[in-house]
Amino acid sequence: MPLEVVTIPCLSDNYAFLAHDAASGNTALVDAPEAGPILAELDRRGWALSHVLLTHHHWDHVDGLSAILERRPAKVIGAAADAHRLPPLDQQVSEGDTFEVGGEPVQVLDVSGHTVGHIAFYMPQSAVVFTADSLMALGCGRLFEGTPSQMWASLSKLAALPDDTLVCSGHEYTQSNAKFAVTVDPENAKLQERVADIDRARAAGEATVPSSLALEKATNPFLRAADPAIQAHLGMRNSDPVEVFAEIRARKDRF
Secondary structure, eight states: OOOEEEEEEETTTEEEEEEEOTTTOOEEEEOOSOHHHHHHHHHHHTOOOOEEEOOOOOHHHHTTHHHHHHHSOOEEEEEGGGGGGSSOOSEEEOTTOEEEETTEEEEEEEOTTSSTTOEEEEETTTTEEEEETSEETTEEOOOSSSOHHHHHHHHHHHHTSOTTOEEEESBOOHHHHHHHHHHHOTTOHHHHHHHHHHHHHHHTTOOOOSEEHHHHHHHOGGGOTTOHHHHHHTTOTTOOHHHHHHHHHHHHHHO
């Protein structure tokens, strides 16, 4: 049976996630922006916390951890490359490593770009990937530490996962990302349809995360730097996708 994934709104626009295995009772928390909503959800569902998976060191993904562990001790797993600035880790992992949650393999992907040492957690049996601030709904994280080449490689790695993969990203930025996306991909009918769906969801107070990888590949301009229509709109026909990605990211930074 696939893991049950629960999305937890935190802070003003963050998301944490629980991945629960009913057979074993194991529950993994992905990122810990703040303790209150996460502990409340565990209590409400009666789930025991077994693992905490940290994607990167930014405060809005780790600040709730100590308070959570005081109430719910668990095994903390994070990137070896980021261990010097993460909370204390019980297990350090790197690209290509695999560990288990509830008997299901969890594959570690290096998705550096937003930060150097950012990782994603891919659970192939449940068809879900936890991407935090690398691949986001209709966007990608700002390049605080990495290069356009690094981020394009990371996004390409994620785009190569099966289309039915559920993308669990770290923030409710989708509506603002959509407003930008149409400026670089204005003729994309699927994008226009998605923008309307996002506006309806947000007006109703609904989350736009998670999203499907197929939908991201069809509409997210940061995955589409090789697309001829986007390249033409940017005046960059037949350009290296890394250069096109860098231009899209620079435009978003100024948007």
